[in-house]
Amino acid sequence: MFPCLSPRGDGDESDHSETMTKQCAARGCTEGTTGYSTLCDNHKHIQRRHGHPEQGGITVHRLRPYLKRVEARRAKNKDSDAWSILEARWSALEAHAQGILAEWASGKAMVSAQVQAAQQLQALSGSVPPSTIVNTALAMFLMRDAEPRRFASDRAFDFQLVRRVRGLAPVNAGSYWNHKAQRTTKVYRDLPPRVAELLGRQLREAFGLAGFMLAEKERAEEAKAQDQQRRLAEALEALA
Ligand SMILES: [Zn+2]
Structure with a gap:
């Protein structure tokens, strides 16, 4: 898989x-x-x-203007299917993670990075609403579109995407409830690079296309607004 x-x-x-x-x-x-x-x-x-x-860390503060744009877009289009479809994608990631953890709990030999990535997703799913995760991921794609130089590479972007999504969980998703073992299980705070890569790819595959399309829309609207502004200025100058 x-x-x-x-x-x-x-x-x-x-x-x-x-x-x-x-x-x-x-x-x-x-x-x-x-x-x-x-x-x-x-x-x-x-x-x-x-x-x-x-690569420098992208802070919540830096991401905020883009998050506001996503929230505004959502508010303007409350009934759009887009949000439920994107939230379903997150649910699919959660379900996938649960499956991996269940296999792991049953004693199956697993790739450690996969298990750790699943633990991270599990920790998030228990503590953060799907809409918040979707908004944050989309905001990251808007930021990359508007400020490409903030990201040193695609890999660096993925790491920041993971960082901001993980940052949504209280105490940075330090633990999750292990249903099988009936106890709280700690997860790694500092992600090994392979786990960050894996999580980054999963998030990018789930939300990247939507983020890209939303960024295009933002850009088109901005261009239209600038064009209107220019035409207004020209018309005002031409007034007798
Ligand atoms: Zn150095």
Whole structure:
């Protein structure tokens, strides 16, 4: 069901054979590297956390204007099927995660990243309304469309998408109720990169196309408003 993860490195899998200290490959960084890495320790850490050594974290504050646009769009189109379809997509992700956790609980050998990704989804599903998750994911796609330079790579975008969606859960989804074991199970706070990649892909596949189309709509409306403004200015100038 899951395609293989691409073997993109965490900065410590470069093929440089020299072990002498070199300058960190991150733009503007003058620190030295250690071992076989092309990155200094700080940028290695950033790469693990954000999916790219030059990616900064997208904060709730930065995302807010885009979230407001999504909420406004929803308010204007309350009866649209789009919202229920998108929420159903989230439910499908939840169900998929439940299935994985059930298989895992039954003792089946599983890929650890899959189990961890499922735990994250489970933790979210118990604590955040689907509409909030959908809005946040769509807002991220609007942001990427409007500010492409904020994202150092597609992978870095996926990591930020995961970060903002996870951030919706109280205490960052620190645990979830394990039904099978009848106890609360802790989940990883700092996501291993493979888990972030997997979650990012799942969210992108669920909401990416809708996000892209919504961004196009936003852009078209903005262009139309600017055109009207320009025509008004021209008409006013032409007044006798
Ligand atoms: Zn560095």
